[in-house]
Amino acid sequence: MGDSPKEGKLTRFLDFTQLIDMASEAVGGKVLFATDDFFAPAENLIKSDNPSFKEHEYTEFGKWMDGWQTRRKRIPGHDWCVIRLGISGVVRGFDVDISYFEGNHAPRMSIQAANLGEDKLPEIPERGVRTGAAATPEELEAIAELKSNDWNYLVHMTELKPGNPASSHNYFLINSQQRWTHVRLNIFPDGGIARLRVYGTGQNDWTATDPKEPIDLVTIAFGGVCVGFSNAHFGHPNNMIGVSKAKSIADGWETARRLDRPPILENDENGTLLVPGCEWAVFRLAHPGVITQIEIDTSYFKGNFPDNCKVDGCVLTTQEEEDMIKQKWNLPAHKWKALLPVTKLSPNQSHLFDSLTLELQDVITHARLTIAPDGGVSRLRLKGFPSSICLLRSRDKPMIRFAVKGGFRANL
Template identity: 30%
Template sequence: MLAPQQIPLEEFDSNIKSNYVEVSSSALGGEVVACSDDFFASRHNLIKATPSVSMKGQFGPNGALYDGWESRRHNPAYDWIIIRLATPLTSLHYVDIDTSHFNGNEAPQSQVFALSLPSDGSTPMWTQGNPGWVEVLPVVDLGPNSRHIFEVGKAGKEGKWGAVMVNMMPDGGMARFRAYGLPQGPSLPKSLPANYQSLEPTNLLSPLIGGRIISCSDAQFSPPGNLLLPGRGIDMSDGWETRRSQENRGKYAPGGPLAGQERKEWAVAKLGVPGIVRWVEVDTAFHPGNYPKACAVEATLSSDENLSTASWTTIVRKTPCGAHRQHYLPLEPSVPPTQVFSHIRYSVFPDGGTKRVRIFGHPLDPSSPDAQGAVEKARLEPMIIPALPLTPEAFKPYGQVVQGFSLPTSAPKGIHVNIANQGTAFKFHRLAKPAESYAPGLLQKGGIHVGAVKASSKMDIKDGKRIKVELLERHKHTSQAFVPMGAEPGKEGKQGAFVVVAALNGPDDKPDLSTVRAFLATAAQGVNYDEGIWHHSLLTVGGDLNYAIVEAQMSVPNEIRDCEKVVPPSELHVEVPPYPSAQSSTASVSAAQVGHQTNSVLPSLTSLLPGKALKPVPITPENFAPFGHLITTTPSSSHTDTERAPDGLTVKHNRLAPVISTYPEETGAVTGIAVFRATKKVGLERGKVFDVRYMERHPYTSQTFVPMGKGEWPGHGETALSPGGEFLVIVAKNGPDDRPDPSTLQSFLLPAHQGLSYSPGTWHHPVLVLDSTLDLMCVETQIATGVHDSDGRDCELLSWEGEEVFGRVAVPE
C-alpha cells in the first residue's frame, strides 16, 4: 500500500467533506461493538457526532476525565476498537482521527482495517483475530490535540464494508474517529411498479443510501448536515439553525448582495439516488421559539455537482411551519408524479431552525420511460393524492385543527395557552372559531349548535386503501367542526381514524383540484371546516368513532344553502396508508379498570364518608336537564332531530345543545373552540371524599365540554394520552342570594364517550377528571383571549377555605 496522504483540514472541511457520508457516526446508527480497553474514558465517546469538549480539571474514580476513548498505560502491543458502521455496504474514502484535548496522553500512532459483513445477515466475530480484516490505512503518526485527515487506499474505496477496526499504538487516547464513505444505494429500476403509489416510499435523502448536504447559505448555530440524521434528535443543538436575518441588516442591508430580496436561508442536498417524490417531511422538533415562519422545497435533476445554472422546480410551495412539529407536505399538483429529481433545495423564511428534512419517494432511472414521459403520463392518468398526517399548518387553508398538545409551545402560531382550573389544565384558546352567515330569519330552529354523530367504520385500512372520491360537498353559510369523542366502554384502544379531503373553491365556483389535499386524522384530532370549503363527507376508517359536531343549519331537506354536493371535475383518488386499529397493547384498559388497579388497596368508601357526602350518579339527558344539555349518541326518546345516512353506517343527532351568547356586542366577545388538557386534581382520589372548594358560573355564555378520543399515528405526530378517564361533574342551582345553593348540590359521572353543555349562569365546579388525563373540547364565548388577565364578565369564581367547604362528594371506587 502506498503511503497514506494526509489532507489539510481547511481543504477537507471546505471542499471534500460534503461529498461523503460519515458512516461511522453514532447519530446515523454506528456502534462500538468491541474494544480491548477503555479504562480511563469510554469507547462510546469515539463516534459521537458532536466535537470533543475539554474536561480539564475534572476527575473520576479512575483518573482525569476526557471526552474520548482512553486506555490504561503500558500496553505491550496495541489497543483496538471495532465499530459497526451505520450501513452494511459502504466504500471508505477518508478518515478523521482526532486527538483534541489529549496532550501527552494521545495515541502516538494508528492503523485502520475494514471488514465486509456476511451476506446472510449473520453476526461476524467481533474480534481482532477475524481473518476478514483488510488494511485500508497503514500505520500513521499522530500528534497531540489535533485532527488528522487521511485519504484511504484503493482497497477502502473499492470495497463494500460494514465495520472498521481502529488500532491505537501502543495505547493512549483519541477524542473522535470519523470514517467517510459512500453508502451503496438501492438499485435504479427502469420502470415503476403499477401500484407504486400504494407501496411504502423510501427516504431518498437518507445518508444511509448516500444522501448528503452540498452547500448552505448559513450555519451560524448548527450545521445543515444534521437535517439528514435519523430520529427526532435530543435538543435544539442537533438540527440546522441559521443566524437571524433582520430587515436592512447584514446581507439584506442597502447595498448588500441581497438588498431588496425576500429574506430566506437555504440548504442544498443531493439525494442518495435519483427518484420521484411523493411527499416531504419537515420536522421542527426542539425549535419552539426559533422555527421558521415558512418553508419551501425545490428540486432539480443534474449529473453535475455544480448547480449554479440548474433549473429548479418547486415541489412544495411556501408553507407555514409550526413549533415542535412533523410537517408532511405533498408534491405540488403541477409537478408530474413520475418526474425524476437528483437534488433538492430546502428554504426557510426568513430564517430559523429545522430538525430534519426527509424526501419520501421511489428510486427511478432518469432515462426510464416513466420519467421521460412524465408529463404525458400525468395528463392521461387519474389524480392520486396521499392521505398524510393532519397538522394545523397544512390544514390552515381549509380551516383549523382541534387537538391538545403535549407541549404548550407546540400550539399553532397565534394560539394563546395558559394554565387553567387552579393549575390542573393547559387551555389552548380559540383553536377554531365557529361561524355562520345565513341571511337573517333563515335559521328558524336556532343558530350554531352542538350535535353528535355515531359513525361505524366504512373500511379496514390496516393494509392501506385507495379510495375514489365520488362527491365533494360544501356548506356555504356555516363552518362545520367534527371532533372525535372518547371511546365507548369496551372499545378503548379500538377507535379508528377519519379521512379528510379538502379543496378551495375555484373561479368556476367548483372545487379547484389544484388545491386539493388529503389527511388522515386520529381519534385525538378534530377539524373545523371554514365556510364554503369543499370537502369529502365524514369518512371513518379503521374502527368506529363518535363525534361532536358544531355547525348551524336550516335543516330543510335538500336545501342547497345547507349542503351543496358536486362530482369532482376530474377523476380523483386518495391513497390511504396502513393504519392500526389498536393503538397499543395497553390501550384496551378501561377507565373502571384503571381506577380499580390504582385504588385496590384503599379502605372501602363507606368507612371514609362523613355524614353528608354526596354520591355521584350516572348522567342522563333527563337528570342533567336543569343544568344544561348532554352531548350523546343516545339522546332521550323525545329528541327527534336525527338524520341517518343511506348506507346505515352514520347517524347524526342535531341540536343537542345550543351555543348561547348574551354578551353585549360592544364587549367584543368571540365564540371559539378551545381544548383543555386536563389532569387529575390533587386530593381527588377514587374511594375518598372530595371537598368542594370552588364553584363558578359563566353569566353570558353556555359552556360545552366534550372528552376527546385518544389515538395516535405512531411516529407521525403527538403521542396518545394514557387510556381511561372520566369527568366528575358537580353543579348547583342559583340561590336567592345570587350564590350557589348548597341544598341543590348534585354530582354526576360523565363517561369519556359523552359530553355536556352548561347553560349560561349554571354554577359548576371547574373541570375535574378522574384516573387519566383528558383532552376536552370546549365551545364557549369569551372576551378574554388567554393573553392578559381574565375578564370578570367571562367567569365568576367563588372559593371556600379552611374548614369551610361548599359541599362534599364521595368519589366512587
C-alpha cells in the same frame, strides 16, 4: 487483502466533517472488540458528544479519561479495536481526536476497513463493562475469524499530532469509493484516543427496497448530501437529512437573520410575510426518484422558525451539478419543478405535505428547500420511490433513458 502500513499524511480539508459520523453510537455504531480497555473503554470513541475532562476524578485503575486508553504495553504487539458502523457507506474522512490525552496519547495509528455481510459475521461475545480489562482468549478467537489484519488500509500508519489540550483533532481525507461496514483502529503501540469520527455518506441496497412502500430518498443514511446552500450560520443543512428525530436545536439547519428584512413587516392577503429575501439549500438525492410526500419538521425552532417554505426538484447530470456548484447554484428558474408551493410553517411542529409530482410522476435527482425570510428547520424528509430510469444526459445531446444504479457518484 490489506497492504502493509506505512507513514501517511494529515489533511486539513474539513468539508467532510459536515457529513454524518457513521460510527457514532447515535446512529447505531458499536465496538465489537478491543485488545485492552484498562484505563478507559473503547466505547468512548464513538460517543456522540465532544470529549470532556474532569481534573480531580479518578477510578480504581487510574485517572478518569473520556476516551479509549490502554495500559502501557509490556508485551509484544500493539493495541487495536474493531467498530461496526451504524451506517454502512462511503467514507469521506476521519477525525482522530486526542483532546485531553497529551502525555498519554497514542503516538501513531492506522485505520483499516471492510465490507462484510451479516452472514459473514462470527458470534462475538458481548463486551459488558470493560474498564480494567483486556481481551479474553475467547474474544481473541472470535474476532480472529474476521481476519481484520488483512482489511484494506484507508489510513496508513501515521503520527498523531497533539495540539491544544482541549482540542487536538487529526483529520484525514479519504478518496475510496467503496462501501464499508466495519473499521479497525490500530494504535502503535498503546495509549489513548478521545474520539474516532468516521464521516461519510450512507449507501443503500436499492434492490432490497419494497416497491410498494415510499422511502426517504434524501436521507444521509442512504447517500443523500447537501451540495449547496446560501447560509449556515448556526447549523449545516446536512443536519436536516440526518437519521432519526432531531435531538435539539443544534441538530438542524439554522441561518442568520437576514439584514435586508424590512423595518416593519407586513403580510399579503394569504398571511405570508412580504419580505425580499430567502435562504436555500440544495440536496442530491441518494437515488433518482419520484417524490410523493414531503415532511418539513421545525421541532425545537419555536422563536426562530421560517415563516414559509417551498420545495423544488430538477434533473442534473454529474457535470451539470459540478457546474452549478461553481456557479453557486444559479440554475435557471425553468429547470426547477415545483414539488411544494410556498407554504406557511408553524413553530416546533412536523408538517406533512403531498408532493405536486404525485400524479405527474416526475423523476428528479436534486431538490431545493427554500425558506423565507430565514430561520431553522430540524428535519427534511422527501419520501417517494426510486426510479430505475432517469434522464441523465447533457441537454445538448440526444435524450436517452438508461438505468441508474444505487449509490451513483457522490462528491462533496
